[in-house]
Every structure is written in structure tokens, then in C-alpha cells.
Amino acid sequence: MSGTARSQQWYAGDSRDAFIHRAWMRRGLPDHAFDGRPQIVICNTWSDLTPCNSHFREIAEHVKRGVWESGGVPLELPVPSLGETLLRPTAMFFRDLAAMVVEELIRANPVDGVVLLGGCDKTVPSLLLGAASVDLPTLMVTGGPMLNGSWQGRPLGCGTGVWELSEEVRAGRMPRSDLRRAESAMIRSRGHCNTMGTASTMACVAEALGMTLPGNAGLPAPDSRLLELSHAAGNRIVEMVGEDLRPSAVLTREALLNAVRVVAAVGGSTNAVVHLLALARRVGVDFALEDIDRAGRDIPLLADVQPAGAHLMEDFHRAGGLDAVLGQIKDRLEPAVTVSGRPLTDQISGHPSADLTVIRTADEPIARHAGLAVLRGNLCPDGAVIKPAAATPELLRHRGRAVVFDGIEDFHARIDDPGLDVEPSDVLVLRGCGPRGYPGMPEVGNMPLPPKVLRAGVRDMVRISDARMSGTAFGTVVLHIAPESAAGGPLGLVRSGDWIELDVERRVLRLDVPEEELAARQPVTAAAPPAESGWEHIYRAHVEQADRGAGLDFLAGTRGSFVARESH
Structure with missing residues (x-):
């Protein structure tokens, strides 16, 4: 070991502190446990x-x-x-x-x-x-x-199977009793x-x-x-x-x-x-x-x-x-x-894949460009993220009308409404679900599709939000829009009926509304009520935006292992 073990600051010597530190830790440990x-x-x-x-x-x-x-x-x-x-x-x-x-x-x-x-x-x-x-x-x-996991002869993945089967139930294609039986088959x-x-x-x-x-x-x-x-x-x-x-x-x-x-x-x-x-x-x-x-x-x-x-x-x-x-x-x-x-x-072994149906070669990949894409535009000046590998290729370049939901509660209240004005080509927009607004940036960005769209056989729509989504989820879902609406981001300016353009190859996400009209609009923050105490109060006061990792600002940097004051 280089130098003296850090733990010896507690255990070495015959001082009163060393005595009590060793005595309290013995509980069956041998004497040589404290020898450095x-x-x-x-x-x-x-x-x-x-x-x-x-x-x-x-x-x-x-x-x-x-x-x-x-x-x-x-x-x-x-x-x-x-x-x-x-x-x-x-x-x-x-x-x-x-x-x-x-x-x-x-x-x-x-x-x-x-x-x-x-x-x-x-x-x-x-x-x-x-x-x-x-x-x-x-x-x-x-x-x-x-x-x-396995269900009815096909692989059933934890998480992904939840999204798939629950949508089948909502579309009326699968009885709820089968969904319950699938639980133990999945885990x-x-x-x-x-x-x-x-x-x-x-x-x-x-x-x-x-x-x-x-x-x-x-x-x-x-x-x-x-x-x-x-x-x-x-x-x-x-x-x-x-x-x-x-x-x-x-x-x-x-x-x-x-x-x-x-x-x-x-x-x-x-x-x-x-x-x-x-x-x-x-x-x-x-x-x-x-x-x-x-x-x-x-x-x-x-x-x-x-x-x-x-x-x-x-x-x-x-x-x-x-x-x-x-x-x-x-x-x-x-x-x-x-x-x-x-x-x-x-430390890479050099052994090739033992099953090319599961792990492909770089010469014959599933897709040649699989990286997570970072988007920019007037809807996300500080960035947004999409996973092209989990998206529908035809939707990676898309223009559609916005259907806006102010918070996840608003979404749940209206998404199953038969009278909801929504078409498969529309863009579902969810705001108020970023780090500060929710708070905590929940995994709700992969919004379930409206039943009227599901019944038409559609399984994907463009969805955008300041939220995250589960890594087990799939779809053409734009996430982590920064700044979030609760922090004054332009997502708060979107209105239902606005046109939104997505072009993943060009890394663009934009709201097709004249700048003078946007300037005249009042933003909707859709944030949860402020907390007056406890962890939520600390979190919402100090959480940074998604483009900086959605961490607390005062935790940036390292602080090392030194403790200035001794215990007495």
C-alpha cells in the first residue's frame, strides 16, 4: 500500500479516540484487523x-x-x-x-x-x-x-412487454385476464x-x-x-x-x-x-x-x-x-x-459473437448509425434527445399538428376521451414534467396513444416532452427538452393546433409559428405547486436542467475524502 491507510487515522495509536474506535468495532474482529x-x-x-x-x-x-x-x-x-x-x-x-x-x-x-x-x-x-x-x-x-420471460411462445421482456401488452388491452385486442397471467411469465x-x-x-x-x-x-x-x-x-x-x-x-x-x-x-x-x-x-x-x-x-x-x-x-x-x-x-x-x-x-477478448442473430458484426449491423440524437431548434434551444433505434423510421422526418397536455394529470384525464381531436399524424406534446416542474423528471414521455388511434391499427406517433422515458420503452419519442416549460422554456408557448417539424437527420425540432406570434403568447409553466420544506424544497431550488444532467447545482465537482474535524 502507498503510504499509511486512511483508516489508521481512526485506529492507530493508544489515544482515547483510537481506543474507542477499535473497541466499538471489535465485535468478533481479530486484533490484526486494525493493524493497517x-x-x-x-x-x-x-x-x-x-x-x-x-x-x-x-x-x-x-x-x-x-x-x-x-x-x-x-x-x-x-x-x-x-x-x-x-x-x-x-x-x-x-x-x-x-x-x-x-x-x-x-x-x-x-x-x-x-x-x-x-x-x-x-x-x-x-x-x-x-x-x-x-x-x-x-x-x-x-x-x-x-x-x-416468455408469453404464448414468444419472448416477453420486462418493461417492454408492459408497454406492448397494455396497449393491446387499451386497443381491445387482449383481455385483461391475459394481462394478469402475463405478470408471472414476465418476471x-x-x-x-x-x-x-x-x-x-x-x-x-x-x-x-x-x-x-x-x-x-x-x-x-x-x-x-x-x-x-x-x-x-x-x-x-x-x-x-x-x-x-x-x-x-x-x-x-x-x-x-x-x-x-x-x-x-x-x-x-x-x-x-x-x-x-x-x-x-x-x-x-x-x-x-x-x-x-x-x-x-x-x-x-x-x-x-x-x-x-x-x-x-x-x-x-x-x-x-x-x-x-x-x-x-x-x-x-x-x-x-x-x-x-x-x-x-x-481487456477485450477478441472472441466473435456466438450468435449473430443476437449480436451482429460491424459489417452487417442492424443499423449503421445508432447513436442517440441531440436535437436543436426553437422548441429546444438547449437540446432534446431521441433514440432513433427505437423509433419508427418513417416518423424520423415528420410535420404534424400539436395536441398539448399540461401535465401528466391532464394527459390521463383526456387521452381516452373519444371526443379528443387527434389524428395519427399529430404530435402529442406533454409539458410540466421536467426536473423542476414535476418534480423529478418522470418516465412519462412515451405517452400511451389515444384509443381511437390504436383501434385504427396505429402503434406509433411522434411524442415530445420535457420528461424522460423508460429505457424499456420504444417509439418516436423526443425527450429531455431543455429548458423545460417550468423553467420558462419555449415548450410552454405551444398551443394545440400549432405545427411542429421534426427532422432527426438534420437534428432539428422546431415550432412552425411566427416569432412575433410567439412573443405575444403567455407561457404555460404547468409546474407542480412549490414546496415549502423538506427534500422537495431543496431539490426544486437547486436542480439543473436536463442538458446539464438534471443534478443539483451544489454537487458539481469532487470534495475528496478529507474530514477536517475529528470525532470526540
């Missing part, structure tokens, strides 16, 4: 209310074995767990709160190295954000997807969503960033090889403490660009955008929406996985997983350092 060997904290997001992470206690035990084996002392620390499907108003509302707790608890305790256990959508970014701010040697273990095992939703995307992002051991992303939760990797992570974190290998050496601009390219190649979630931008703000790297557009623009779509494809994550792993994808785009990746101590490009 690395104290490794395992930040565990296990919770019964986060079913995706319900197997993390077992993973933590295998990490501990690896830490003990390599001469460290493992210490498990429960940290906030954000269950994506259950939390209200939305899990994103709590991402930075969880990150703050992770950061402060790591800094405040006698810790030399950190292992992060994340899986469900927001647990991965919140852990990365918090640990990056402290900048102690850190690596992550992601918990893996659940096994494949067969422990693990996060088995589509390339946000959880799988962020696992791929974590590995592309260099924050996990190679082979972690996509390794199914019930697979015993995940426990083997967890043991290896316990070995490796002790070595990292000795090498003083910190997130600041890993989370570089080059690593962020690699993550963007991987998101494109796997057809990943648009939610990666706000998390990568927030992470860049946290570690002080020059990285913006334009970098996301440029880095991903010419990357081919290789993973034929729902929602952009047909297969599920168990198939993805069987076909070679992220390693097979990285091998196909290796010449476009940066040789950024990883927690293994080697550059990302050096």
Missing part, C-alpha cells in the same frame, strides 16, 4: 422494496470472501436503495439524495476502498456519483438481469429488467467507463459466475488500494466517450444521457450534449435486444455479451484505464 490492512466498505443497495437488487446480500458475502482472502477487512454499509417501479413521484427525484448519502457516509467512516453494489436503474448512477466525489479506490459490481427470477432498458444500459455503461471488472455487464443475476466475479472484485479492490487507483484516474473524458459509443452499439436507454452528463459535472470533465451526439453518431447498432430488437439479455450474454460488442467497435474506442489496471481496449 485496508478497510473495504461494501455499499449495498439491497432492499425488499428494490426487487431488482434482492440478491445483493449473497453478492456482498462473496465480495467479503475476496476481500478477506486478499488481506483486507470487509465492512458492509447499507445505503439508499431506489426501487424504480415503486418510488413516487419518481426514482429520479431521489438520485442525488442517494448520491449525497453515499458520498457523506464513505467520507465520514474509516474507509480505504469501496465496492459498490448496484443494479436497479438509479442505484448505479447514484453510487457512481457519490463515490466519485470522495475519490477513494472504488469499483462496482452490477447485479445482472433476470432470466428471459421469472432475481435480477433487473431483462431488456436493454436503463438497468442493463447502465451496467454496460459502468463497464465501458472502466468501473467494473470485465465481463460484468449482462451476466445474469442467477448465474453462479456472478458470484465468482464478486469474489474477484473483493480481491481486486484490495489491490487497488495498494495501487492507489482512484475514480479520478478512470472517469475521464475518454471513458465518457467510450460509454456513449457503447450505449449506441447496444441500443441503450436515453436515460444514460442525464446520468453521464451528471457524472461529468461531478468529476469536472468537459463533456456536453454535443459530445454525446458526435461520439455516437457513426456507431452501428449491434445488439438485437428489446426494445430496439427482438431478443433479451440472457440471449445477449449467451452470444458473448458486451465483450463481443466491444470487439466489433474496438477501433472506435479510447484506451482509457479501467479498475483492472488495464486500458479498456486491452
Whole structure:
């Protein structure tokens, strides 16, 4: 180990403070646990209310074995767990709160190295954000997807199947009793969503960033090889403490660009955008929406996985997983350092895909240009995002009338109204659902289509909003419009009947209304009532817009591991 272990500030010597620190921690620990060997904290997001992470206690035990084996002392620390499907108003509302707790608890305790256990959508970014701010040697273990689901002889993906089947019910094509029976067929095992939703995307992002051991992303939760990797992570974190290998050496601009390219190649979630931008703000790297557009623009779509494809994550792993994808785009990746101590490009095996129907080659991709597209125009002067791989190709260039909804409650109140003035060529517009307006920027951007349109056999329309959408969702959906309407953005000027133009190839989203008419209009903010106290008060006062990662302004930058005042 280089220098004296940080934890020795608590444990070394014969002072009264050292005496009480050791005495309180003994509880079965041997005397040599305090002799300077690395104290490794395992930040565990296990919770019964986060079913995706319900197997993390077992993973933590295998990490501990690896830490003990390599001469460290493992210490498990429960940290906030954000269950994506259950939390209200939305899990994103709590991402930075969880990150703050992770950061402060790591800094405040006698810790030399950190292992992060994340899986469900927001647990991965919140852990990365918090640990990056402290900048102690850190690596992550992601918990893996659940096994494949199946319904009536076809793959049923977690999340994506929900959107598909619920629309069939609303269209009158499927009885509600079948929807109920599909629930248990969709969720067969422990693990996060088995589509390339946000959880799988962020696992791929974590590995592309260099924050996990190679082979972690996509390794199914019930697979015993995940426990083997967890043991290896316990070995490796002790070595990292000795090498003083910190997130600041890993989370570089080059690593962020690699993550963007991987998101494109796997057809990943648009939610990666706000998390990568927030992470860049946290570690002080020059990285913006334009970098996301440029880095991903010419990357081919290789993973034929729902929602952009047909297969599920168990198939993805069987076909070679992220390693097979990285091998196909290796010449476009940066040789950024990883927690293994080697550059990302050096740890790619070179093995081809074992199933070309699941992971294609760069020569014969699903699509040649799969990157997330960043749009500009008078509707989104600070940017908006669309996922072309999940959109209807014919709608990527479109002009239609606006049908405007002021908040998600207004949408729910009117969308099923048979008298709603809406046609398949129209553009559904939802506002008041950005970071500040909702608050928390919920995943409601993929608005369900009106029943009258569904009954006509239409399954997609252009939809635009200042909200996000689930990574498991699909459709021609423009998201993250910045600034949001609640922050005075031009989305608040749109009226039903206005003409909107979308041209993804030209990266344009514009409202076709004369400037003098827009200047005369009063904006509609559609924001929730202001909070006078509590977390919501802090959040709404300090949350930044989507183009800056939708994080809290005072959390930008790192604060290190030093604690100025001692405990007495």
C-alpha cells in the first residue's frame, strides 16, 4: 500500500479516540484487523422494496470472501436503495439524495476502498456519483438481469412487454385476464429488467467507463459466475488500494466517450444521457450534449435486444455479451484505464459473437448509425434527445399538428376521451414534467396513444416532452427538452393546433409559428405547486436542467475524502 491507510487515522495509536474506535468495532474482529490492512466498505443497495437488487446480500458475502482472502477487512454499509417501479413521484427525484448519502457516509467512516453494489436503474448512477466525489479506490459490481420471460411462445421482456401488452388491452385486442397471467411469465427470477432498458444500459455503461471488472455487464443475476466475479472484485479492490487507483484516474473524458459509443452499439436507454452528463459535472470533465451526439453518431447498432430488437439479455450474454460488442467497435474506442489496471481496449477478448442473430458484426449491423440524437431548434434551444433505434423510421422526418397536455394529470384525464381531436399524424406534446416542474423528471414521455388511434391499427406517433422515458420503452419519442416549460422554456408557448417539424437527420425540432406570434403568447409553466420544506424544497431550488444532467447545482465537482474535524 502507498503510504499509511486512511483508516489508521481512526485506529492507530493508544489515544482515547483510537481506543474507542477499535473497541466499538471489535465485535468478533481479530486484533490484526486494525493493524493497517485496508478497510473495504461494501455499499449495498439491497432492499425488499428494490426487487431488482434482492440478491445483493449473497453478492456482498462473496465480495467479503475476496476481500478477506486478499488481506483486507470487509465492512458492509447499507445505503439508499431506489426501487424504480415503486418510488413516487419518481426514482429520479431521489438520485442525488442517494448520491449525497453515499458520498457523506464513505467520507465520514474509516474507509480505504469501496465496492459498490448496484443494479436497479438509479442505484448505479447514484453510487457512481457519490463515490466519485470522495475519490477513494472504488469499483462496482452490477447485479445482472433476470432470466428471459416468455408469453404464448414468444419472448416477453420486462418493461417492454408492459408497454406492448397494455396497449393491446387499451386497443381491445387482449383481455385483461391475459394481462394478469402475463405478470408471472414476465418476471421469472432475481435480477433487473431483462431488456436493454436503463438497468442493463447502465451496467454496460459502468463497464465501458472502466468501473467494473470485465465481463460484468449482462451476466445474469442467477448465474453462479456472478458470484465468482464478486469474489474477484473483493480481491481486486484490495489491490487497488495498494495501487492507489482512484475514480479520478478512470472517469475521464475518454471513458465518457467510450460509454456513449457503447450505449449506441447496444441500443441503450436515453436515460444514460442525464446520468453521464451528471457524472461529468461531478468529476469536472468537459463533456456536453454535443459530445454525446458526435461520439455516437457513426456507431452501428449491434445488439438485437428489446426494445430496439427482438431478443433479451440472457440471449445477449449467451452470444458473448458486451465483450463481443466491444470487439466489433474496438477501433472506435479510447484506451482509457479501467479498475483492472488495464486500458479498456486491452481487456477485450477478441472472441466473435456466438450468435449473430443476437449480436451482429460491424459489417452487417442492424443499423449503421445508432447513436442517440441531440436535437436543436426553437422548441429546444438547449437540446432534446431521441433514440432513433427505437423509433419508427418513417416518423424520423415528420410535420404534424400539436395536441398539448399540461401535465401528466391532464394527459390521463383526456387521452381516452373519444371526443379528443387527434389524428395519427399529430404530435402529442406533454409539458410540466421536467426536473423542476414535476418534480423529478418522470418516465412519462412515451405517452400511451389515444384509443381511437390504436383501434385504427396505429402503434406509433411522434411524442415530445420535457420528461424522460423508460429505457424499456420504444417509439418516436423526443425527450429531455431543455429548458423545460417550468423553467420558462419555449415548450410552454405551444398551443394545440400549432405545427411542429421534426427532422432527426438534420437534428432539428422546431415550432412552425411566427416569432412575433410567439412573443405575444403567455407561457404555460404547468409546474407542480412549490414546496415549502423538506427534500422537495431543496431539490426544486437547486436542480439543473436536463442538458446539464438534471443534478443539483451544489454537487458539481469532487470534495475528496478529507474530514477536517475529528470525532470526540
